[in-house]
Each structure stands twice: as structure tokens, then as C-alpha cells.
Amino acid sequence: MSDVALSIEIRPYQAEDAAALTDIFYAAVHGPALQYYSQAQVNAWAPLPPNYAAWQARFTAHPPFVAVLDGIPVGFMTLEPDGHIDVAYSHPAHQRQGIATALYHYLQAQALTLHLPMLYVEASYLARPFFAKQGFSLVRENQVERGGQILVNFSMQKLLKHN
Structure with a gap:
């Protein structure tokens, strides 16, 4: 593990x-996601300018776990009561530094504490390899319409083993 990963703090929203x-979401979608999705698809997924009020309401309703590096949020991930991981994003400047892995390990520990039988996610092309590495299996490919664009994502799940 790198020194950066060792200094990541995971805390509640x-x-x-x-x-x-909100800025992390937009940076991730309008940056790295362009490897897999067209500009039109990215614009439909994350319309500009950012709607900060809508995201604040979403975070209040479904508080994420937040990854903090040197006091600054660099990523977030949500766990819904049924085991659904709704959002999982890390800032492009901090990707491949253990942010998402630290968030996921924290989230999985919480899921085990809650005795959830499984976790599931609809992963983008970008997130699919990450979740596969965490032990998630592909259930199906989805086509989702947003803003007149068809986006592909992947339903994935992981059965949790309880002691």
C-alpha cells in the first residue's frame, strides 16, 4: 500500500x-468516464452546470461515506439499507491511490455489521473492473436512458460471508 492510502480517513457525511x-462527481464523470462514454452521454449523465441543491438533498437523504485526504474530501460511496451501492466516486486527481478501495472496505464492514446478505451495484464501464476486483459478479448489462442518451452500465452483486 502506498503512503497516500495510509493517510485516507473514512468518515460519515x-x-x-x-x-x-458534487464537484467530485462532476470531475469523475466529465473526466475519466469520457474513456467509455461519448460527450453527449456524459452531458446527459452529469448535466452542467452542477445542481448543488439537488445533490445536497440527495446526500441528506442518503448520506455517503466520505474519504478524506489531508482534510479534503476526495471520494464518496453510499450504502443503502438493502445493500445497494448507489454512488461510488473518487476525484480523478486521486484515482488509483486506494481511495475507492478504502471506501469499499469501510462500506463492506458496515454491511457485515448490519448483517446484509449481499451488496449490489450498477457499475459504469469505468467502475466495473473495480467492483469485479472486490469480488462482485456480473448479473447483467443494462441500457439506461438519460436525457435522450442511452448509457450502458452493469448490474453486479456480491454475496457477503458472515462469521
Whole structure:
């Protein structure tokens, strides 16, 4: 593990995180996701300008776990009561540094504490290899319409083993 990964703090969402997490979402979708999706698809997925109020309401309703590096949020991931991972994003400047892995390990520990039987996610092309590495299996490929564009994602699941 790198020194960067060792200094990652995972904590619950705080209201003052909303703008930074919204910016992380937009940076991730309008940056690395362009490897797999067209500009039109990315614009439909994350329309500009960012709707900060809508994201704040979403985070309040479904608080994510937040990865913090040197006091600054660099990633987030949500765990819904039924085991659904709705969003999982890390800032492009901090990708491949253990941010998503640290978030996922924290989330999985929470899921085990809650005795959830499984976790599931609809992963983008970009996120699919990450979740596969965490032990998720492909269930199906999906085509989702957003803003007149068809986006492909992948339903994946992982059965949890309880002691």
C-alpha cells in the first residue's frame, strides 16, 4: 500500500461536504468516464452546470461515506439499507491511490455489521473492473436512458460471508 492510502480517513457525511462531493462527481464523470462514454452521454449523465441543491438533498437523504485526504474530501460511496451501492466516486486527481478501495472496505464492514446478505451495484464501464476486483459478479448489462442518451452500465452483486 502506498503512503497516500495510509493517510485516507473514512468518515460519515457532513452537510458541509455537499459541494465538494458534487464537484467530485462532476470531475469523475466529465473526466475519466469520457474513456467509455461519448460527450453527449456524459452531458446527459452529469448535466452542467452542477445542481448543488439537488445533490445536497440527495446526500441528506442518503448520506455517503466520505474519504478524506489531508482534510479534503476526495471520494464518496453510499450504502443503502438493502445493500445497494448507489454512488461510488473518487476525484480523478486521486484515482488509483486506494481511495475507492478504502471506501469499499469501510462500506463492506458496515454491511457485515448490519448483517446484509449481499451488496449490489450498477457499475459504469469505468467502475466495473473495480467492483469485479472486490469480488462482485456480473448479473447483467443494462441500457439506461438519460436525457435522450442511452448509457450502458452493469448490474453486479456480491454475496457477503458472515462469521
